[in-house]
Amino acid sequence: MNFDFQLFQMINGIAGHNHALDRLVALFTTYGPTLFGLLLVWIWFSRKGNLINNRKTAILAVLAALVALAINQLIGSIYSRPRPFVNHTVNLLVSHSADFSFPSDHSAGAFALAFALLRLRNRFAKPLLVLAVLLGLSRIYVGAHYPTDVLGGVGTAAIANLLVSWQQERLQPVVRFLLKIWDRLFGRFSPSGKTPSDYKNEDYRA
Template identity: 40%
Template sequence: MNYELFQQINGLAGHSSLLDHFMVFLSNSVPYVVVLLLFYLWFIGNKQKGIEIRYTALYAVFSSAIALFINVIIHMVYYHPRPFVAHHVHKLVPHAADSSFVSDHAILVFAIAWTLLLRNTRGKYIILLWATMVGLSRVYVGVHYPFDVIGSIVLSFATSSLVIYFSNKLEPLVQLLFRIYHRINKFEKNNKEIYR
């Protein structure tokens, strides 16, 4: 079933240059979009929603970090060959032949999407749609099976839920990060005043 679903999605590749380029762009842009989105939540979104949006940004980072760490362990104990290793596929992006289960890209985007959904943050459905499109793009470009993406969805939902559930336990760490940020911000402001 996993391979059959993969064939249906990946089989669309190679028929439309425009769609191929869009899916490659979507797939490759994940790290940059994630960084920009987190910066937006921390700096710009904070002006609109107050301190709560910064909590959301931190929880998304915590969830991503925990899920990625778990994925490192999964890759160490379980190797699942990527589609292009085991089959003839439409491979649109270069990729190492490491284990495919689960997808790091999908973990990143869904950890953010789930965190925004669970925190009822504005724009949550747009981010969920983006995450879903990224998950599909990883299959479309030939580097992941659908179950790799589904595994990422489940794992990132679990870590996002746990981070929010145990948010009280994380409060000392959050406050420490806030203090570090405010000290850096204050230091920069003082330097600007000195050199005026």
């Protein structure tokens, strides 16, 4: 047994002994991504700070997460690592398809969002990073991933943020387009009461 599997057994071995804890972790690992989505919605509509800057942050964070997940799919198509429950007897707390295990999509998406908020100096960055760590651990606890799968997701999240940061100038038209489309459709319902005509062109810069 290698260290990766030994560490997996240590964490997954905690499962199955406390029903309340098992249920809590299973719910968190299943609905955790929804919490991340709700936080982005909060940032999008937040009146604290500059409304346009908040929305830029949300867009760039989502773009980083999408890039991370795309990298995961590429890696998975080249290296299809079986899930822990395919080759071993594990405490599997959630039903899951036997698709590729490395890297972890949950971890990649969560850490990509957290790293993006850190990079953009958003006040929710540190709490989101804590949630990302807990989500990664929960994937091991429920028997869905090995520890190195989670670390792989962290790695693709970091790479995705480097790519988005590197291409941020070229992404400006995409950010401006999405902001203007939103304001044309829903500007009258904006918390600030502003419509597209109230913003200067420079407000839309990424």
